[in-house]
Amino acid sequence: MHRIIVVGASVGGLSVAEALRRAGHEGTITLVGDEPRMPYDRPPLSKQLLSGQWTPSRLALRPEADIRALGLDLRLGVPASALDLARQVVTLADDTRVPFDALVVATGVRARQLPGTEGVTGVHTLRSLPDALALRDRLRPGRRLVIVGAGFVGAEVAATACGLGVRVTLLESGPLPLALAVGEEAGRFLTSLHQQHGVHIHTHATVAEIVHTDGTVAGVRLADGTLVPADDVLVAIGSTPNTEWLAGSGLADRDGVGCDQYCAAADGVYGVGDVARWHNPLFGTAMRVEHRTNAAEQGLAVARNLLAPGARRPFAPVPYFWSDQYDTRFQAYGCLRDHDEALVLDAASADRRLLVAYRKDDRLVGVLAAGTSPKILRAWRALVAARTPWAAALNHSTAA
Amino acid sequence: MKVTVAAEKCVAAGQCVLLAPQVFDQREEDGVVVLLDATPGPELHDAVRESAMVCPAAAIHVAE
Numbered sequence: 001m002h003r004i005i006v007v008g009a010s011v012g013g014l015s016v017a018e019a020l021r022r023a024g025h026e027g028t029i030t031l032v033g034d035e036p037r038m039p040y041d042r043p044p045l046s047k048q049l050l051s052g053q054w055t056p057s058r059l060a061l062r063p064e065a066d067i068r069a070l071g072l073d074l075r076l077g078v079p080a081s082a083l084d085l086a087r088q089v090v091t092l093a094d095d096t097r098v099p100f101d102a103l104v105v106a107t108g109v110r111a112r113q114l115p116g117t118e119g120v121t122g123v124h125t126l127r128s129l130p131d132a133l134a135l136r137d138r139l140r141p142g143r144r145l146v147i148v149g150a151g152f153v154g155a156e157v158a159a160t161a162c163g164l165g166v167r168v169t170l171l172e173s174g175p176l177p178l179a180l181a182v183g184e185e186a187g188r189f190l191t192s193l194h195q196q197h198g199v200h201i202h203t204h205a206t207v208a209e210i211v212h213t214d215g216t217v218a219g220v221r222l223a224d225g226t227l228v229p230a231d232d233v234l235v236a237i238g239s240t241p242n243t244e245w246l247a248g249s250g251l252a253d254r255d256g257v258g259c260d261q262y263c264a265a266a267d268g269v270y271g272v273g274d275v276a277r278w279h280n281p282l283f284g285t286a287m288r289v290e291h292r293t294n295a296a297e298q299g300l301a302v303a304r305n306l307l308a309p310g311a312r313r314p315f316a317p318v319p320y321f322w323s324d325q326y327d328t329r330f331q332a333y334g335c336l337r338d339h340d341e342a343l344v345l346d347a348a349s350a351d352r353r354l355l356v357a358y359r360k361d362d363r364l365v366g367v368l369a370a371g372t373s374p375k376i377l378r379a380w381r382a383l384v385a386a387r388t389p390w391a392a393a394l395n396h397s398t399a400a
Numbered sequence: 401m402k403v404t405v406a407a408e409k410c411v412a413a414g415q416c417v418l419l420a421p422q423v424f425d426q427r428e429e430d431g432v433v434v435l436l437d438a439t440p441g442p443e444l445h446d447a448v449r450e451s452a453m454v455c456p457a458a459a460i461h462v463a464e
Contacts, residue, residue, distance in 0.1 A: 015453060022449060041458055043411070058409075061458050293413060293456040300453060322411055322456075329412065329430075374414050374426040381418075 002027035007080045008106030009033025012273025015299025021070050036077030045132040046156040080245045106272040109239035117210045122217035122232045138232045141165030146230035150177035152323045154236035159325040162197050171205040183342025192349050241275045256288050261314040263302050270302045282316040283335050291321040318385045328352045333381040334366025364393035402463045405435045409459040416451035
């Protein structure tokens with residue numbers, strides 16, 4: 001296992017490289033990144049960076065000296081273009097061929113676009129630092145921003161833009177923002193939070209087209225004919241795994257790289273981060289988690305499994321994510337999607353307080369909270385980690 | 401080992417408290433990190449390094 005190539009130089013890829021060195025791996029580690037900059041953190045893009053509170057230099061995941069000290073074969077600004085699994089060679093976009101003994105796929109996801117909007121001034125997606133800087137330069141008091149998709153990215157940008165004095169409209173195709181992911185009550189809580197800050201929320205809004213004149217966006221036409229005028233449009237309709245370079249390898253499909261409970265996709269090939277769909281034995285199901293914390297934890301787990309093939313451990317985390325909107329921080333532990341029941345244990349919109357427990361079959365699988373003490377939240381996390389039956393979890397909550 | 405935390409970057413995930421409760425805690429009111437021990441003993445070094453690596457805000461720095 002002398003030569004390890006890690007494709008993807010965001011938090012997941014960097015975490016693998018760092019953990020390999022910490023564990024004493026002395027062989028070559030090639031770290032390939034499509035962006036021409038040192039690894040940086042993405043969650044602040046929709047918040048501190050967009051608001052102008054932070055400059056790009058604060059996004060660095062590690063001080064540059066720490067990354068240099070890892071002694072990596074760093075290939076930044078050159079994406080991988082092909083994988084030959086049988087010959088164990090990755091080809092980069094500049095036609096360099098990198099032979100390897102082990103491969104880690106950490107290429108992440110990209111923002112989905114609306115077809116026909118490429119090159120239209122004022123139409124944005126938000127995934128990278130250049131995306132965030134381009135949007136930041138356009139957000140000015142009084143301008144109109146229309147956000148297509150009221151998921152977490154859309155909701156965070158709405159909150160940040162609102163704080164900059166921008167007039168914000170959120171378009172949601174369903175009856176409530178985020179209801180599929182977090183349940184109806186939490187969706188209503190979010191709706192109310194945004195409306196209190198003056199954001200217009202259009203639900204049941206199906207986008208027919210982005211209207212533009214002379215290459216500049218003018219608004220969004222809905223399926224019912226309504227035109228929502230806009231100076232800028234943020235398309236926040238989810239993401240697509242970056243797996244095109246794996247074509248022909250049999251490792252990937254439309255939902256990322258398929259991995260087992262050790263995060264292995266094939267012999268000596270592992271997946272990490274947003275691109276990896278792996279079997280999480282704690283929940284007994286395959287999942288692909290697009291959250292910052294998971295990428296770092298999975299990177300650590302994969303580095304361990306790579307270096308100790310005889311003593312591999314399943315990766316069985318309780319996923320965690322947070323979302324900051326206005327002065328409210330939402331935090332979630334577990335697996336909220338595809339729940340059978342979302343039970344509201346506490347909701348006080350005026351106090352920005354929310355606590356929702358999620359049931360799948362007869363078991364507690366997750367919790368979403370705002371304004372909850374860290375001790376209580378950690379206790380809930382422990383219940384999720386312990387596969388606590390639903391009834392026992394609720395008894396615990398009334399006892400607490 | 402010398403541990404420093406950037407409280408203004410902390411996002412209150414609490415992952416560090418799960419990994420190294422002897423070294424990290426969270427403020428009751430907003431969950432922001434509290435450093436309990438800036439020079440932890442060798443038996444805690446692995447847990448502290450792991451905390452720094454998984455911190456979702458890259459808010460923990462470890463100087464060896």
